[in-house]
Amino acid sequence: MPLGHELSSFVLALLQAGGHPSKASPAIIERVKALCGSYDFEVFMSLSCHNCPDVVQALNLMAVLNPCVRTTVIDGALFQDEAKARRVMAVPAVFLNGEPFMTGRADLGAILDKLGAEPAKPAALTEKASFDVLVVGAGPAGATAALYAARKGLRTGMLAERPGGQVNETSSVENLTSVKTIEGPALARNIMAHVEEYDVDVMSGERAVEVRRADGLWHVRTASGALLRTRALIVASGARWKTLDVPGEEELRGRGVAYCPHCDGPLFKGKDVVVVGGGNSAVEAAIDLAGICRHVTLLQRSPRLRADAVLCRRVAETPNVTVRCGVKIDGLEGTDVMEAIRITDRESGREERIAAEGCFVQIGLTPNTEWLDGVVSRNRWGEILTDKHGATDAEGIFAAGDCTATPYKQVVISMGDGARASLGAFDWLIRQPS
Secondary structure (H helix, E strand, C coil), X not given: XXXXXXXXXXXXXXXXXXXXXXXXXHHHHHHHHCCCCCEEEEEEECCCCCCHHHHHHHHHHHHHHCCCEEXXXXXXXXXXXXXXXXXXXXXXXXXXXXXXXXXXXXXXXXXXXXXXXXXXXXXXXXXXXXEEEEEECCCHHHHHHHHHHHHCCCCEEEEXXXXXXXXXXXXXXXCECCECCECHHHHHHHHHHHHCCCCEEEEECCCEEEEEEECCEEEEEECCCCEEEEEEEEECCCEXXXXXXXXXXXXCECCCEECCHHHHHHHHCCCEEEEECCCHHHHHHHHHHXXXXXXXXXXXXXXXXXXXXXXXXXXXXXXXXXXXXXXXXXXXXXXXXXXXXXXXXXXXXXXXXXXXXXXXXXXXXXXXXXXXXCCCCECCCCCECCCCCCECCCCCEEECHHHECCCCCCHHHHHHHHHHXXXXXXXXXXXXXX
16 A cells, blocks of 8 residues: 555546546546556556655546546656566656656646647636636746736636646745644645635636736737636746756656656665756755665755755765766766766866766756747846846736746745735736726
């Protein structure tokens, strides 16, 4: 019987098999039921992975809804020989009819898209009346913005590509005032449950891809082809992991290159790995992996670590961690799986090859703002520039959270940012002509 994060997946599968209704949208459910053929899924997961339940629960639901679908869930840490034979070095890893299908987090809609399932009809969304406030994003910033707008009596919509946002990828939150400790996925569920207490039109699985001004409204087009209209737009589209952009990274993604030590760490038990980065996330990852791996090498570009002093002391005291600062990452090597990382010492110019079976990239975030090209001003990192009211330089567009230039990417700051942007939007709206 699975424990960890997958205990909830197991219980949920039992409930759904017994007739308990799913929270998936009717359109998604119809897409699943319409699948024809034979779909034999195997998904490798780890019990410490907080991304795995999204994929496991999606595939379980598909098996419940459609007799053409069969799902087998495999604990990669427990069945290491099978994981090694399949060259699984990152979870969740999904095989379809014996062949590799996908690696990494994905929701049910994304899985159906990859299968080539008939897309949902966007007409129902396009036919919606215009909103007073449309929030793009459903993390701490977006959810807070939506509930603040709804409490003001505004007609509020929310595009929730991933309900709860990047909080789902956080193992534990211990600095949210009044909450001593909570796992990221649990906080994400609580956030969305709070939003559902208000009159917010939550459109799950929808992603904004374009925005333009017409007829005094902002028109937002989604990846599904729907067109939504709103008087005020609040962008809280969050951020994603930065990549190294070096030779070998893309080819070895899921074959040794990983971005979540909590998810994929158990697959590297007893192995030598490297962690790239020098901030809190990277140092925490090195300390965490040291308890699983044989040896961890922490590589930092600048001359010293940027993490909090307490973490720097802790990693220095960890016997199987080596810290190397002032190095440049030149590339990753490996045929089918990762074998080594190539670096250059910035001071001496000396090149070196470090043997390692895993590379955990922890170098920060990239904002999800490409869809706003030419609409709002952004800095050189792509972060949206806002004023003290959360307003951008495009009239009627506000922004909040990790997609903005607000410093210190923290849950509590994103929540405050969302509230500020929503109040700013309300203040702007009440001053507009009827």
